[in-house]
Amino acid sequence: MTPVTIGADCGRTLEELSDYLHTGSSPDAEHVHNCPQCQAGLAALRRLDDLTAELIALDILQAGRGDEPWLQNILDHLRLETRAGRAIPLAGAHPDDDLSETEGAVIALIRTVGDTLPGATIGKCWLHGDLTSAGAPVTLHLNVTAFWGHPVPGLARALRSTLSDALALHTELNITAIDIAVTDLVEDAAATPERIGT
Amino acid sequence: MTGPGKAPRRLDAASDALLAERAGDGDTAAFEALARRHGPLMRAYARRLTGSLADADDAVQEALVRCWSQLPALRDPAAVRGWMMRITARCAINVLRRRKYDIALDEETRDDPGPGPESRAVTGSSMTALGKALGRLPEAQRQCWVLRKMGGQSCEEIARTLGISTESVRGRLARAQATLIKEMEAWR
Structure with a gap:
């Protein structure tokens, strides 16, 4: 050239x-x-x-x-394609029942329930432990984006109690700990609608 | 796709990193929010790479499917935008390759050299002329130029994207640049 x-x-x-x-x-x-x-x-x-x-x-x-x-x-x-993850066994009413829920469904539940709290948006979630054995200890770890003006300790307490209630109601997981990492602090989107555009 | 049709408002204001994490976990609403945020850039990029709006939309669609399936493996969620752009580039090149048997690459007459009819208001401006000059470049040169300038790819990355040598990339970029400079100086 x-x-x-x-x-x-x-x-x-x-x-x-x-x-x-x-x-x-x-x-x-x-x-x-x-x-x-x-x-x-x-x-x-x-x-x-x-x-x-x-x-x-x-x-x-x-x-x-x-x-x-x-x-x-x-x-x-x-x-x-849906992200199913592992299959979590559920006890059925009859011994012959073979019931399970997916890890993906539980993580979706954690997001949905966590998002209802005013001070936070749920990020990535991990369920650590042997999910496929009924009753095995499981820890939940989640990343959270917190909004300005919501004290983090109170937020973490509220999140822990709301999530453990929801998980007890909708799953049979033996949750032994809920670890919350606040990975970001941002302005509350809902409080500043003019920035959203539409 | 499945899942809620409209993402919660809060997701539209969430950071790229948060959306990428949630989408990686299977949240289709977070994924749609990411797609809405970066879709226009992906489409513009694919349009310049393929030279056609229809091909660009095919490339965007293919890229979004790939993004979804590869998101769980994304190491740096904050860098999701550049990652989506790289996937878009690969898909745009694939779309072009699929129809390269029909048309000889460098002689191709572009059916869509760039700005659409809505840009007539700025016709005659140097910018529009640049768009046209870019559309007239041989396809191989134009791809290198667009990957470099719009995608911000290095010569090494472009070489990998196109499956050619780094030297070829440098040569094509130099020729593209020389042509564009020559044309641009002629408009002045």
Whole structure:
């Protein structure tokens, strides 16, 4: 391939100038500083960078918003496999019954119940222990995003008691501990609806 | 897809990391919130890579399915946006490869060189001209350029995405840049 040169006398390639522009260093910096052809080349490269940024911004604008039908249409046609996880045995009314619930369903329950508390959004959840043996000790670990203005110790207490009530009602897990990690502190989304957009 | 049709409002304001964690755990509402947030960028990116809006939507759809199935393995949930963009790029390239037998790559006339009819208001601007010049580049060069500038990929990443050598990437980027600079200077 023939390198693209800026001008007949100078001999520096556009690629070399581009590397200089984007890395800030060149073995040839002194020449570049003093060469009018190189300076013109750098100016053109900067213009192209600026125009490219504008074009990308326009492209994204023209792609449509995420709450418009084109995306909803794509989402409606996705077939997303469910994340079942392990099977948790349940005692049946009859000895012959073979009942179980999935780990995924329990984690969904934890999210749904946890989200009802005003101060937090539930993040990732882990059930540690042998879920597939009835009565085996299980610990729940969850990441939580807390909202400003809700004292964390009280929030953790409320979350623990709400979750252990819900888990006792809807599962037969032997939950021995609920570990809560507050991984983020944010402004309460519900309290600032103007930031949401629609 | 299954699950609630509308994500709770709180999810629309949640951080990328939280949404990625929840989606990784199987929360389809969190996944939809991620898709709504980054879908326009994915579509714009795929449109420039494929040169067609219909292909872009195919690529976005394929990318979202892959994102969903690979989310549980995502190591850094805060970096989910760049990760979704990389998956989108791979899917866009795949969509193009599937129809490469129909059309010789570099001679292809673009059916959608970029900005749509709604952009007529800015026709004549340098930006629009750049979009057109980009659409006229040989496809191999345009892909490298778009992966670099829109996707922020390094030459090594582009080489992996396209399955070509890093030297070829550098060569294509240099030729694309030279052509675009030459055209751009002509508009001035």
